[in-house]
Amino acid sequence: MEKYIINGGNKLYGGVKIQTAKNSVLPILAAAVLTEEKVRILNVPHITDVKNMVKILNCLGCKSVYEGEDIIIDSSSADCSEIPRALAHELRSSVFLLGPLTARFGKAKIAYPGGCDIGLRPVDLHLNGLKRLGVRIKENNGYIECECEKLAGNEIMLDCPSVGATENIMLAAVRAEGETIIKNAAREPEIEDLQKFLNAAGCKVRGAGSGTIVVEGVKKIRGVTFQPMADRIEAGTFLIAAAMCGGEIAAVGASGENISSLLHKLRENGCKIYSKNDKIILKRKGALVSVKSIETQPYPGFPTDLQAQMTALCCICRGQSIVTENLFETRFKYVPELRKMGADITVIDRNAFVRGREKFNGATVVACDLRGGAALVLAALAAEGRSEVLDISHTDRGYGLFEYKLRSLGADIVRVAV
Ligand code: EPZ
Numbered sequence: 001m002e003k004y005i006i007n008g009g010n011k012l013y014g015g016v017k018i019q020t021a022k023n024s025v026l027p028i029l030a031a032a033v034l035t036e037e038k039v040r041i042l043n044v045p046h047i048t049d050v051k052n053m054v055k056i057l058n059c060l061g062c063k064s065v066y067e068g069e070d071i072i073i074d075s076s077s078a079d080c081s082e083i084p085r086a087l088a089h090e091l092r093s094s095v096f097l098l099g100p101l102t103a104r105f106g107k108a109k110i111a112y113p114g115g116c117d118i119g120l121r122p123v124d125l126h127l128n129g130l131k132r133l134g135v136r137i138k139e140n141n142g143y144i145e146c147e148c149e150k151l152a153g154n155e156i157m158l159d160c161p162s163v164g165a166t167e168n169i170m171l172a173a174v175r176a177e178g179e180t181i182i183k184n185a186a187r188e189p190e191i192e193d194l195q196k197f198l199n200a201a202g203c204k205v206r207g208a209g210s211g212t213i214v215v216e217g218v219k220k221i222r223g224v225t226f227q228p229m230a231d232r233i234e235a236g237t238f239l240i241a242a243a244m245c246g247g248e249i250a251a252v253g254a255s256g257e258n259i260s261s262l263l264h265k266l267r268e269n270g271c272k273i274y275s276k277n278d279k280i281i282l283k284r285k286g287a288l289v290s291v292k293s294i295e296t297q298p299y300p301g302f303p304t305d306l307q308a309q310m311t312a313l314c315c316i317c318r319g320q321s322i323v324t325e326n327l328f329e330t331r332f333k334y335v336p337e338l339r340k341m342g343a344d345i346t347v348i349d350r351n352a353f354v355r356g357r358e359k360f361n362g363a364t365v366v367a368c369d370l371r372g373g374a375a376l377v378l379a380a381l382a383a384e385g386r387s388e389v390l391d392i393s394h395t396d397r398g399y400g401l402f403e404y405k406l407r408s409l410g411a412d413i414v415r416v417a418v
Pocket of ligand 1: 022023026092116119120121122123124125126127160161163164165186304327328370371398
């Protein structure tokens with residue numbers, strides 16, 4: 001186990017290179033099993049979720065090698081379509097392999113996925129979508145078993161715009177006979193990135209980002225070299241950190257376009273923000289002003305993956321805010337830890353009622369999930385005095401080189417073994 005020791009109060013200055021997007025790399029790694037040719041993904045982030053996804057691919061018989069910052073996946077020797085509980089439980093994106101494994105081998109057997117403990121996280125939309133493509137599905141003893149000799153294109157209407165279900169269905173439909181139309185599909189930029197990857201590999205996918213995705217099945221999928229998009233959630237996390245600590249930073253390599261809902265709120269908080277080429281620059285000098293309400297929504301609404309970080313910011317704004325989490329049932333587990341730092345927050349159902357305070361006080365707090373852990377780090381950076389953030393294996397899942405990047409901006413943060 002490791003922890004961060006943070007001495008808060010430093011303003012943040014400088015540029016920070018934004019990593020390749022975790023939530024784009026993970027479905028692309030799943031897509032790699034669709035082809036027997038090599039797939040090279042450029043500049044993969046140094047995060048545990050990627051390492052665990054690669055472990056899963058290797059357990060399926062794929063060969064993966066890191067070459068500098070890139071990873072090369074060779075699935076020609078893949079000969080297994082079963083993912084054991086121990087591995088599947090490490091992360092949510094293990095379930096994204098149901099589609100591609102069934103497309104490749106005609107079958108798949110995967111234990112229920114893990115991932116952040118932020119809600120029920122059912123997989124019914126994944127399974128209903130695959131069934132519409134002709135997949136026979138059995139669920140028993142904690143495993144999902146898929147079987148289908150020949151996938152057939154169909155029209156699929158998602159009850160809610162699930163990111164993972166959209167991706168899983170896309171990764172099966174590319175090898176189905178005929179056309180598949182996915183309605184009420186998720187519109188996240190990572191879905192567009194997956195479409196870009198698949199089309200570069202010879203697939204025929206269109207409409208990602210629009211809510212209706214049309215996939216024409218193809219017989220052969222080629223190997224490809226691909227640079228996924230920048231991590232908009234990491235960029236947003238650093239921008240919120242600068243807003244909380246004060247100073248001026250540039251998030252390099254990120255596009256303001258795909259976090260415009262966040263930038264809109266940060267401007268309301270009193271930050272000066274502008275995008276220039278591939279940089280988002282944020283400056284915060286005066287006091288932070290609270291925003292009345294923040295409601296998480298599917299893209300292009302306010303991202304649920306920035307909810308915890310934004311709630312931490314609300315705690316040190318002048319005024320009151322209400323943060324509503326509309327996507328996940330229990331995504332406020334970090335709140336008791338923020339209270340240890342002096343936050344005045346009351347959670348009722350899906351709403352957090354925040355009364356702004358002058359500042360956070362340093363304290364020892366425990367991370368309980370990826371984005372909640374990031375929120376605690378940001379609170380500690382802005383706090384007066386010394387803090388410890390325990391169990392940072394949670395933040396390691398999604399933030400590569402986190403303390404190095406923060407230190408390069410002037411933060412006083414070190415990682416120590418407990
Ligand atoms: C993806 O998770 C992301 N993970 C999450 O990021 C992100 O929070 C989420 O999308 C929403 O944007 C990856 O891409 C690896 P969903 P996913 O299916 O696919 C319900 C992070 O911090 N639902 O879009 O699991 C579900 O309960 C992680 O980087 C069903 O009801 O999210 C939730 O209420 C956390 N049935 C809503 O849809 C299903 O079959 C959105 O979930 C699937 C989902």
